[in-house]
Amino acid sequence: MTEQFTETLKQASEPTWTKAVEHRFVSELYTGTIPDKVMAFYLVQDHRFLDSFLSLLGAAMASADTLDARLRFGRFAGTVSGEENTYFLRAFESLGVTPEDRAATPDAEPTIGFQSIMREAAETRSYAAVLSVLNVAEGLYYDWASRAPKPLPKNFVHAEWITLHDNLEFLQFVAFLRDELDRVGPAVPEISRDFFLRAVSLELDFFNAVYEEGNAPDRP
Numbered sequence: 001m002t003e004q005f006t007e008t009l010k011q012a013s014e015p016t017w018t019k020a021v022e023h024r025f026v027s028e029l030y031t032g033t034i035p036d037k038v039m040a041f042y043l044v045q046d047h048r049f050l051d052s053f054l055s056l057l058g059a060a061m062a063s064a065d066t067l068d069a070r071l072r073f074g075r076f077a078g079t080v081s082g083e084e085n086t087y088f089l090r091a092f093e094s095l096g097v098t099p100e101d102r103a104a105t106p107d108a109e110p111t112i113g114f115q116s117i118m119r120e121a122a123e124t125r126s127y128a129a130v131l132s133v134l135n136v137a138e139g140l141y142y143d144w145a146s147r148a149p150k151p152l153p154k155n156f157v158h159a160e161w162i163t164l165h166d167n168l169e170f171l172q173f174v175a176f177l178r179d180e181l182d183r184v185g186p187a188v189p190e191i192s193r194d195f196f197l198r199a200v201s202l203e204l205d206f207f208n209a210v211y212e213e214g215n216a217p218d219r220p
């Protein structure tokens, strides 16, 4: 049997994919031991990721070639705008992160990188380019979240970040993204590979930035 297109892309992204999935941030999330200031920094950056991610879902809806796919993206955009956004707001409150703290925190380099690659993918108007970035963002998160040992940590800030990326709806969406890229990607392999590999590197950079000196300062 020939290897699926997405599996080939994932293999090409190694060892970066595995370094991201097995990152220190992920293992500390499993055990609920990420210090609050580190989690706060990560979530402030990731809430900005969510903003550009929603634009990318809009681009997916615009560039998709079937009604079924558009409906699927629309439903998923609803989940991200609802449950996931509410999680961020509850987590900020629990961690004592105020709107002023968020406004005063600059974008980290990988956040800027994600905003830029998502804009770039949207501007290509290529469904495969958009799907390549989405496959990494959702597939890589499902990969680490589905490996989380049970029981999950007690603190909801840690536990819900895992369950948001390891549930039936998310699994089905990840499978849908994979099937779509397996269907349309082989016609444009270079563009798919380029966006896929750059997105995997950004995922690793995003986790690394959390532990970089000075990125998660103590707030007064």
Ligand SMILES: Cc1ncc(CN)c(N)n1
Pocket (backbone or CB within 6 Å): 046, 049, 137, 138, 141, 203, 206
């Ligand atoms: C950086 C990043 N990548 C992926 C995901 C999963 N949507 C996320 N929340 N943040």
